[in-house]
Amino acid sequence: MARDKNLFKLLVNRMLDRLADVPVGTALGSEGELAASLEASRTTVRAVLTHLAEAGILSWEGRQKLLLRAPRPEDRFDAEETQPRSGLVEEPFLNWVLQGDLPPGTTINEAELARRLGVPVATVREFLIRFEPLGLIEKRPNRSWILKGFTRDFAEEMFAVRDMFERRALTGLLAACAAPGPTRARLEHLHAAHLRLAAGPDAALAGFxxxxAEFHQLLCAAANNRFISDFSRTISIIVHFHYRWNKRDELRRNRxxxxxxxxxxxxxxxxxxxxxxxxLDAHLATAYRTLMASVIWSDG
Incomplete structure (x- = not known):
């Protein structure tokens, strides 16, 4: 139920983002159209609409849905309330792997990892299952997993897909930022954050x-394709938190x-x-070269 509640709150915020620039009195789309826009089921969309109607943001009678007032900041749920359960595992798990310099062949026990991270075992299992098809980890008996190596072939395949997806997504980002709106506002926020990092000391580059991840996720989200968005999260994990990443020249690469x-x-x-x-072409080419040159390859 925790995941469902968090997803519901995330979708409420996402719907509020979409309504931010909609004139009051506008008729909203059908439940099917809204479900497609939010990448959610119709059942969940109905729950979101009910919540917004109860808050006085829209009216909903039969098939007619009208925007009654503009969303306000207090209508939104806090960011920590919208984080999916996998997000409770991802960052602490990857930090643990990175800081511990775990070698290929390391065994991870679901129950032990759940205790370490303070989350249910089922949440850990959902997180690990997500990566098994990629070949980075392998399921073993007795609820344990093996961290595997990162091969050149894997990197080549990964970057071929990344090139296709991000080049396609750039068109969507340009369109979304052509006028004021949530996407442009987020990109302007990222611009300011990048400027601060560029002007700051080397120590601040640890936050890069x-x-x-936020930049590439925003880029991929502009494609309005759930598969591309999910892939961008996987790329972030592989590139920045991979347990065999060589930290030599890390500051220079990040700057x-x-x-x-x-x-x-x-x-x-x-x-x-x-x-x-x-x-973007130049950035993708650099990212490919630095990864291929910096990773200590498991295949020789």
Whole structure:
């Protein structure tokens, strides 16, 4: 039930984002259209609509749904209330793996990991199952898992898909940022955060992985494709938290990536499609080269 409640709250916030620039009195779409827009079931969308109607944000009678007032900040749920259960595992798990320098072949027991992270065993299992098809971990008997190696072939395949997805998503990001709205506001926030990091000391660059993940997730979300969005989260995990990442030249790599992000972001905010495309191509090429040169490969 915790996951359902968090998902519900996340979708309420997402619906409020979509209503932010809608004129009062506008008729909203059908339940099917809203479900597709929110990437949710119709049952969940009905729960969201009921909540917004009770808050006086919209009226809902039969098939007619009208926006009664603009959303206010107090209508939103706090970020920690909207985090899916897997999010309770992801960051502490990856930090543990990264800080512990766990080698290939390390055994992870579900119950022990759940105690370490303070979450239910089922939540840990859901998180680990997500990565099994990628070949990074392997299920073993007795609720244990084995951390496996990261091969060159895997990296080549991963980046081939990343190129396709992010180049496609850039078109959506340019369109979404052509006028004021939630996506442009988030990109402007990212722009400011990147500028602070670029002007700050080297020690601050330790925060780059989280900023990088936010940038690429926003980019992929602009494609309005759930598979692309999910892939972007996987990429973040592989690139920044992989247990065999070589930290040599990490500060130099991060500072260069900040500059490349800024080139993409500023071109998108300026509506310059050609420059944004060139900047993204350059960033993806750099990301590929640095990964291939920096990882200690398990296949020789």
């Amino acid at each position: 992985p989280a900023l990088d 260069a990536a900040v500059a490349e992000h800024l080139a993409v972001i500023e071109a998108v905010l300026a509506g310059d499609s050609a420059t944004a495309t060139d900047a």
